[in-house]
Amino acid sequence: MTETARLPEVEVSLTVNGERVTRRIEPRMTLVDFLRLELELTGSHVGCEHGVCGACTVRVDDEIVRGCLMFAVQADGTNVVTIEGLADGGSEDDLLEAFRERNAVQCGFCTPGMVMTASDLLARYPSASRDEIREFLSGNYCRCTGYQAIVDAIEKVSQSRAGGGR
């Protein structure tokens, strides 16, 4: 087998948290590595790198995806929102506060992915039951196993948003 020569880099141009960015990268760079290494947005975490843990969850064109199962080159032309953008946006302050209040953050490794997923859940199914919340979060691992507190926090936000109590 011959060693693969260094392959040409490709240019990608996308919007990340509202800002247009352009970089030259190797096609093999995953979206989450691009965000962390090229843009220094280290809020998205890298756990398993095969889609199982959910720590790398980001939003691409309004849909949550695994940042480790998409190459940055495939995100050319898209609109990406990371946990940094979500937190700065202000619209999810109640969700972040509920996580803090309910102690749904322990070591914090899973938290960015949990919050990205929870935010998508609340937008798509505003009145989800506890079982539905659990099902929606089934693809996100919390190795500190604080699932109960995480479900509590999301349920509380869902109820207070429904009651207009934002």
Added chain:
Amino acid sequence: MKPAPFEYVKPSSVDDALTVLTEGADDTQPIAGGQSLTATLNMRLSAPVRLVDLNGLEELRGITDAGGVVRIGALTRYRDLEQSDLVADHLPLIKKTLPLIAHPAIRNRGTLGGSIAFADPAAEMPACVTALNGAIEITGLNGVRKVAAGDFFKGLYETDLQSGELITAIELPKAAPGSRFAIQEFARRHGDYAMAGLVAAAQVDGATVSDIALVFFAMGGTPVAASSAAAKIAGKAIDADAIASAQAALDDDLDPFDDTQCSAAMKKHLARVLTDRVLTELAGG
């Protein structure tokens, strides 16, 4: 781990994609949703020289009413199927099955064509397409051919797809009046690949069952049609005796092997439990 370097091309027509795939032969691999392939690249279980991204091929997307069948473009994502009225109206089995596949973030990118091409023995869609007697449309530079699902899955991760070909669509017959469908599986965590699973499709007239297909997944290298067990139910009403005789016939149909999730003995046990649950679900409408 990180993937080995590769070249990336994103063609904008199926013809261009087929040309690149044919010229590149085994060094070149298509990527659809990437929800199986990217993981194998990250783990360096495979290291193609060139990736052909199918996501620019709009002609491979979409769900259309084609008379007796629903035609689903290979690049149609699980998310699109979940939101489709055609699927809700005519493909109740697919509708029922989607929530069992992985998790929302994965269903946002994973495609039906990718699942059929990958042919994971524990995946739901290959079993559903087999139970429904669906057809796989395959396109190469030499033209288009259609293969019945029952002939498409050849062995463990092995299909009828040849190098240089793409799956372009999947055709599934619309549910007929009086047809019923059921699916049950055991998975360690909601959305994980199954340890064992069973799909059933049948006509039920009054209480009498006809045209029944029982197709297991995670029970061998391919979807496994349990024809001996199905024969015990055909022409009968589903009751405790019928279920027991179907369970007793499973030994003739199934020869599972151990996998990382579950031993063969455990799979055989689960197959009996699944048979009971699926037939009970069918009987209940």
